[in-house]
Amino acid sequence: MEDVRTRNLSRRKFMKLAFQVGVGVMAFSAGRHLLSGQVKSSLYTVTGGIREITLEAWEIDWQLAPGKVVKAMAYNGQVPGPEIRLSEGERVKIILKNSLKVPTTIHWHGVDVPNEMDGVPGVTQKAVEPGETYTYEFTALPAGTRWYHTHSLEGGQLDRGLFGPLIIEPSKPDAFSTDRDYTLVLDDWVTNPGFSPGDTQRGRRDLFSGKGMGNMMRGRMRGMMEGMMGMRNKEAHDTMTINGRAYPDTLPLQVKEGELIRLRLINASSSHRHLIHLAGHQFRVSHSDGNPLAAAEEVDAVPIAAGERYDLLFRADRPGSWFLSCLEPGHAEAGERLILIYEGREKAKPEAEWMKRLNLNFWSYSKGKGQNLLPPPSGRTVIYDFVLSGGMMGSDVWTINGKVYPDTDYLRLRKGDLARVRFMNMSMENHPMHLHGQSFRITEVNRQRLPDPLVKDTVDIEAHMGSVEIEFTAQNPGDWFFHCHKSRHMKGGMITLAQIRE
Incomplete structure (x- = not known):
């Protein structure tokens, strides 16, 4: 099937995007997203010691999976937006160019920016109108897995793809050094005709009201309760993605036996919580919302709510082919899974371990051992x-x-x-x-x-x-x-x- 991810780009935007990929103005690291390469950050310019990056927002047709094409909004023509990698304490200037038909802004989620750079229309800035540009300038602090996203509700912008990863590398050696570093951005989408991301008066699809994987008691009970209370309602999301793609279109994770792998999970969903599990392996949670734990906590599956991030470590010690999936009812069937492939095992059939899920050790806030990272109070x-x-x-x-x-x-x-x-x-x-x-x-x-x-x-x-x-x-x-x-x-x-x- 034709890949339509850039089908409706104008020639000017297509040529501009091609130039950026080749010469670049920002960290467009495919290897950091899903592929195995560790591509260096080259897509930026530096002026007076300040890194300068341009993010342009415009509408595109985006293929989530074969036969599923949505009208998306994207930064620099891709969903998620380009991964930005910065060094802790680095000064950065990011220029937002609004080529949408509606006003927009960018919020730097988890970054300690000055208030006027926070990107909330009507509170910290005036919204950037169509055809206008706006410059955000701040120091990259603190280190960790952060992200950026629109903070305008007009046109369902977050629901339609205006988000991207922002990774701030620590200035000192990381206690959790790894062989490979992947970023996985999770999202929920609407693809059904007659529904829209901003439509909040439609009924929930059966998939998310206890059917789809409806033999699971939690799904059945949630559907029953919501139906009785008149709440079977709000989300029409029928497709779940990892890095802008739904299975079988998701790209595989490639590893070598013996490697220590870091997965940076970012939940960019506008509504849904996800429960991430890698068949055949255990995770060690090392960071929560980008902040390091005192010690990594071993778990089998990690729930992650909208806006949250988790860094997960695992040792590649079970050669073969395995599914990384969301265990929330219906999410894997809706596309939220990908395949982990060991080098030399490319033809192996992926394993899921579905029947063992009820015995899994889930992450919770009470299991983590945090560090004292905040300054002491001096007032009331x-x-x-x-x-x-x-x-x-x-x-x-x-x-x-x-x-x-x-x-x-x-x-x-x-x-x-x-x-x-x-x-x-x-x-x-x-x-x-x-x-x-x-x-x-x-x-x-x-x-x-x-x-x-x-x-x-x-x-x-x-x-x-x-x-x-x-x-x-x-x-x-x-x-x-x-x-x-x-x-x-x-x-x-x-x-x-x-x-x-x-």
Whole structure:
């Protein structure tokens, strides 16, 4: 079948893209995405010691899998956008050129940028109008697996592909050095005629309401509960991708026996949580949201909510061909899997180990041993209690303490204050809450104190009275978005601001 990924590019854009790939203005590392090569960052320019990168956003036809073509929005003509690799502490200037028909911005997720560079339209900047450019300039901090994405809700931009990986290499040797380093960006897509990423009034596909893999009790119960509450509703997503492709179009991971491999997982989905498992192997979780753990934790499968990232290590010690898959009901069938192939075993039939999944050791926040990476407070301790609710009877109103943004209660802090935020989720959906501008530590989950808190910027709060307590030292002045990373929930009002003053 014809590959239509660049079919509707103008000649000007096609030639421009070809030139960038050949000569380059940024880290377009295919090897870092999925292929085995470690291609050096060459696609950029340097002026006055500052790295300069151009990201242009425009609409394209994008083939997710044979027969599945979507109208996507892309950075530099690809989904995900080009992988940017920077050095810790490096100054960078990134120029956004908007060739879309709608306004847009870029948010640097997990990066401690100045407030005016944060990319939130109406809060930190004016949206970049069609035909305009905007320059973001910041220092690449902290090190780790970060990412960039649109922060405009117009046209379902995140749902349609406006995101990409941003990796900040540590200035000191990494305690978790590996032989190969792959980035896997997970996403959910709409391909059904009559549906659109912004359509929030349609019924869920059977695939995600307990059928598809419906013999699993969790899937059946979720479908029953959502149906009774009028919630079988919101996501029309029917295709799951890894690096912009759905199986069988996903590219294989290539390894050699004996190698230590790092997988950088980024969940760019607008709605779904994923559960990643590699048949025949165990993971060691080394980083959470880009931040190193004190010791890597061995697990079989890793749940990852929208906006989260995990670095996973594994030893290539079982030669053959194996499936890396999502174990959430229906996700593998919807395309969320790829094949791990050992050198010399290219003709081996991939194994899945499906029947062993119920005995797997899953990652959880309580299993991680975090490092003390945050500065100590020098001011007050300020406590906030936030009750998350909404979505009842099919509505798309999502509240914090019964209010929707911009009428929610804000965190009002002075630099040096310790903010303690206690979340209680009274809704029937999980909420991955993301804080812009600085990281926090998770001190309590479901009333269980964590002795070695993880440092993160996104925390997933379970449905049905799940609770989480976090703390952070207010250190980056400005007005910072603090919101659920599910696009529908954010659009429905589940947003507050952390207002930090000198």
